[in-house]
Amino acid sequence: MFEVPDARIVECCNRVSSGIIGAAIEVHRHLGAGLLESAYEDCLEWELKLRKIDVQRQVILPIEYKGLEVKRAFRLDLLVENLIIVEIKAESRIEPIFETQLNTYLRLSDLYLGLILNFQAARLKEGGIKRVINPHAANHLEQVQHLF
Numbered sequence: 001m002f003e004v005p006d007a008r009i010v011e012c013c014n015r016v017s018s019g020i021i022g023a024a025i026e027v028h029r030h031l032g033a034g035l036l037e038s039a040y041e042d043c044l045e046w047e048l049k050l051r052k053i054d055v056q057r058q059v060i061l062p063i064e065y066k067g068l069e070v071k072r073a074f075r076l077d078l079l080v081e082n083l084i085i086v087e088i089k090a091e092s093r094i095e096p097i098f099e100t101q102l103n104t105y106l107r108l109s110d111l112y113l114g115l116i117l118n119f120q121a122a123r124l125k126e127g128g129i130k131r132v133i134n135p136h137a138a139n140h141l142e143q144v145q146h147l148f
Contacts, residue, residue: 009137013113016053016081021129023047024117028124037090040119041077044088054081063108074105085114094118094130106134 027043041057048055056079063073078086085105089098094116102114114132121128 009112012081013084016084017113017115017131019051019053020048020080020084020086020115021117021124023051023053024119024129025124028119028121028128031119033090033120033122035090035119037077037088037119040090040117041088044086044117045078048078048080055079056082061105061109074108076105076109083111083113085109085111087114087116089116089118090120091118092120093127099130099132102132103134106132107136110134110137112137 024044024047027040027047031040031043045055045057057077059076059079060072061074061076062069062071064070076085077088080086085102087098087102087105091098098116102116106112106114112134114134116130116132117124118128118130
């Protein structure tokens with residue numbers, strides 16, 4: 001059974017994800033398809049900063065496994081407003097394994113929303129964006145207080 005997310009968390013996630021998607025569309029409009037993921041990551045990070053959206057890049061998060069702290073368990077491409085995980089791809093299509101991976105990241109970080117952005121798509125809005133929701137995320141209102 002999962003907890004219904006607080007409406008304030010959902011509203012903040014929707015508002016921030018709209019900003020992320022707008023920034024990604026701007027990057028894709030200027031660069032087009034065909035570059036390495038790292039180039040899109042650099043440019044999206046910069047575009048988000050230009051828009052005054054807090055972003056951290058290549059965030060390493062630890063996990064705990066039966067009393068063992070695994071310090072370098074996974075690395076997020078982008079963490080936006082300490083709220084949304086963004087995974088950057090430059091592939092022919094969004095593969096199911098990408099969604100599985102992001103679901104795992106969301107579950108282990110206890111965050112509610114993640115985005116897969118595939119910059120290889122001809123149009124980002126058409127097949128280049130996938131929202132992934134963690135229905136088991138706890139209601140951590142402190143994660144969004146700075147956004148009210």
